[in-house]
Amino acid sequence: DIVMTQSPLSLSVTPGQPASISCKSSQSLQHSDGKAYLYWYLQKPGQPPQLLIYEVSNRFSGVPDRFSGSGSGTDFTLKISRVEAEDVGVYYCMQSIQPPLFTFGPGTKVDIK
Amino acid sequence: EVRLLESGGALVQPGGSLRLSCAASGFTFTNYAMNWVRQAPGKGLEWVSGIGGSGGYTYYPDSVKGRFTISRDNSKDTLFLQMNNLRVDDTAVYYCARDSSWGAPFDSWGQGTLVSVSS
Numbered sequence: 111d112i113v114m115t116q117s118p119l120s121l122s123v124t125p126g127q128p129a130s131i132s133c134k135s136s137q138s139l140q141h142s143d144g145k146a147y148l149y150w151y152l153q154k155p156g157q158p159p160q161l162l163i164y165e166v167s168n169r170f171s172g173v174p175d176r177f178s179g180s181g182s183g184t185d186f187t188l189k190i191s192r193v194e195a196e197d198v199g200v201y202y203c204m205q206s207i208q209p210p211l212f213t214f215g216p217g218t219k220v221d222i223k
Numbered sequence: 224e225v226r227l228l229e230s231g232g233a234l235v236q237p238g239g240s241l242r243l244s245c246a247a248s249g250f251t252f253t254n255y256a257m258n259w260v261r262q263a264p265g266k267g268l269e270w271v272s273g274i275g276g277s278g279g280y281t282y283y284p285d286s287v288k289g290r291f292t293i294s295r296d297n298s299k300d301t302l303f304l305q306m307n308n309l310r311v312d313d314t315a316v317y318y319c320a321r322d323s324s325w326g327a328p329f330d331s332w333g334q335g336t337l338v339s340v341s342s
Contacts, residue, residue, distance in 0.1 A: 149328065151268075158318050158332035159260075159268065170330065202268055206328055211284060212258075212270040 112137050112205055114215035123193040124223045131218045133186045133203035140183055140207075147206040150179055150188050153217075154199040162201075163188065195222055225249040225331045227319050232336030239309050239340070245302040245319030245333055252300040253277065256322040258329065259293060259304045261315035261338075271317075272304060287313075309340045 113136040123129045139146045150163035161170045163179040166186060176191040190197055203215040231243040243259070258273040272293035273282045281293050292305040302319050316335040323330040 151329070153268075158335055159329070160332065161327065161330050164323075164327040170327070200267075204268075204328070211282070212273075212328055214268040214270070217267045 111211070112139075112208060112213050114203055114205055114213050116201075116203060116215040116218050118218060119216065120219045120221075122221050122223050123190075125195060126192050129190040129193050129197075129220060131188045131201055131203075131220075133181075133188070133215050135184045135186075135205055135207075137207070138183045139186075139205050146182055146186075148179075148181065148186050149204045149206065150177075151202045151204065151214075152197075152199050153202065154196075157199075159202065193220070193222070198222055225321065227321065227331060227333030229317065229319055229333045229336035232317065232338045234339045234341065235309055236342055237309060237311055237340055240305070240307045241309065241338060243304040243306070243317055243319075243336060243338070245304075247300045247302065247319075247321075250321075252295075253297040255324065257293075257295060257302045258320045258322065259291075259302075260318045260320050260329065260332075261313075262318070262335075263312070263315040266315075269315075273322075274302070306338070309338075311340050314338060314340045 115134050117132045146166045148166050151159040153159040167179045178189050200217040200219050202217045226248045228246045259271045274293045278295050290308045294303045318335045319333045320329040321331040
């Protein structure tokens with residue numbers, strides 16, 4: 111089974127400053143179709159998770175362009191160009207290279223300094 | 224607007240059973256694969272089951288295989304999760320989540336329902 115890891119597990123950011131979260135998978139998420147099946151979700155306090163990024167770098171509908179995703183193979187990154195107060199919460203990466211088995215990372219908690 | 228409303232969560236004893244429901248609205252239910260994802264108190268997310276739009280295929284991780292059964296009633300736009308032989312470590316908020324029309328997992332989520340397994 112694929113294991114997902116994230117770093118850091120906790121991040122405190124000054125508003126307006128950038129933030130970066132790393133996600134690594136124990137196996138390559140690169141499919142033979144050329145896509146990498148890596149997703150990012152944000153769970154704001156007291157809310158269900160919401161989809162932010164699909165297939166590594168595509169922002170989901172309504173997601174601000176300060177969020178960006180990159181990476182390939184086993185190494186992926188979520189970047190927030192300028193953190194805002196509404197961005198606090200726990201960020202999860204998730205793989206689906208082995209559908210229908212989905213595996214989440216442990217989560218990275220982001221708060222505001 | 225897509226809406227997913229879970230219900231059925233309760234306090235149950237170890238070894239007991241529970242059936243969760245998820246009422247869907249705002250989209251053509253039968254056209255979408257659906258899932259259950261759970262979150263233990265203070266912990267991360269764990270996918271626990273998935274079902275195709277027609278209900279013709281279902282999937283489970285090893286942690287719940289043989290104990291949980293996902294199903295759907297497309298005439299009532301409702302998703303179900305039958306949970307048997309519940310264990311203390313099944314305690315969690317259970318979310319239903321829809322797959323997008325192009326295959327991205329979990330593009331919409333309900334608010335969740337709490338299942339507590341304790342003696």
